[in-house]
Amino acid sequence: MNSIERIKAAVNFEIPDRVPVIAQVFGHAATLAGIALGEYVQDGDLLARCQIQALERYDYDAVFALMDVNVETEAVGSNLIYRANQYPDVKSYAFSGDATVESLSVPDPHETARMPELLKAVRLLRQAVGDDVLVVGCVLGPMTLATQLLGIETALYLAIDEPEQFADLMNFATEVVIRFGVAQIEAGAHLPIVFDPSSSPAVIPRQFYREFVLPRLKRLFAAFKQTGAIANWLHIAGPTESILSSYPQAGVDIANFDYSVNPLEAQQAIPQTCLNGNIKSLSFIEKTPEAIAEESSGLLDWFADRGGFILSSGCEIPPESKPENVAAMVLATRK
């Protein structure tokens, strides 16, 4: 089996030749190549080259055309600060002061800010790996984009104080995300991962998630499937036990679960949905390869009978992670 076949087997609860392994390597690919993170996130060609080098080194099942969490908000009008060895941060938000949602426009991914560079990375990665390895694009979830357009505190207070205005903002964010994700699929991504940390139950109550987030996730996942995504992948960090059971109705095929979620609880919450996780991100910096191998092996045991599993980190593998730790996780699936 190649990586795509292996991942499809896991998603469909069929038996793969081995458990697929996806290391969530984003900026770590730049670190490995000796490239400054600040350059990596602005240059699609460089990003694709670093990702391919990381793939050659680790031999895992997916590459990521993923820059950072500020691509969409920058395209809408936020100003960013770029630094040499960090992901960029928002300096001023697009939706602030007297701005209204009507004054914002959905950016054209082929023309706006860094979106074309990300699409370039998608095209180059797909050219390089074809249908052998999963090419993953990335969009923010509407909730996370709303918080990136306004600042998280302001956005959350707006949701309570002016729910209709917040709903308008969420609708706008959904349009941005759909257009960007569809463009990524058309450029060659097998799927865009939907990265939505602001929807974590650590941030918002479950009722809020049901009312504001879930219906919009449904819309965007339907659009991605219609455009040709081979699966829908949702990534919400933190203690997601209380919302996992809603993932199937959102259209999720692969559910990321973070280190704090018990694998058994995740399995019980969504018995028929493929799960990926959940080694603690910090462990890739702090632990030894032996510890990572042991944790990986424990996870593989947890899912041995159930199937429907992709071995992975719970969240991003940090840029400064030890390469031998990433290698240890990948190797665990070959034993």
Place this chain on the structure above:
Amino acid sequence: MSNPTMDLLVTALLDGDQAQAITATRNLCDAGVGHAQIILDGVETAMVQLDAKCTVEAFNLLEIMLAGRAVMGVMKELYPPGTRSPQTKGTVVLASLEGDIHDLGKNVLKMILIAKGYRVVDCGKDCPVEKLIDVSGQEGPLAIGVSGLLTSVIPQVRRLREKMTERRLGNISIMAGGATLKQASAESLNVDFVAETAFDGVSHLEYIAGGGNE
């Protein structure tokens, strides 16, 4: 004896209803209830109930933010800017360290600490360690609290103790929290305490202040 208006204040604070909380506070003041009693029976009572509700499993930032904002509204009503603040349990210096502009967790902790009767000196986000130490030297806090969402701040946190000690500030307790820092142990970060949640941090502070238990 139960005071229905005080109960209304507690309920409004727990609901995060700032307008209702301020109205209840005004009514209590008009009825001759002292500021100290409003803090003790209203704000502190609400904070204790919120603490109990916010087990790690049920903790979410939005509810805490709303309650915190309501508390801030009450405090401003009782002690408008320029007037004498109530006696505090001690000072805490907070910062999100250099390179990290994510400060939601720090801001939530700040609101809870103020509600619990502490004085907070906020060094803001993207704060150099040197500035945090300078401010700590000036303020003589019970503790400093550092938050971090990014792994890149970890080396700064680890060096903090040594730098504090060099400046003869080694007696000040160091607390760490935030999405990334809470993945690490206190030993590995070389701090006194790693807080899973904001209330967890407050419990540690109550312990070292001798005003509570841990």
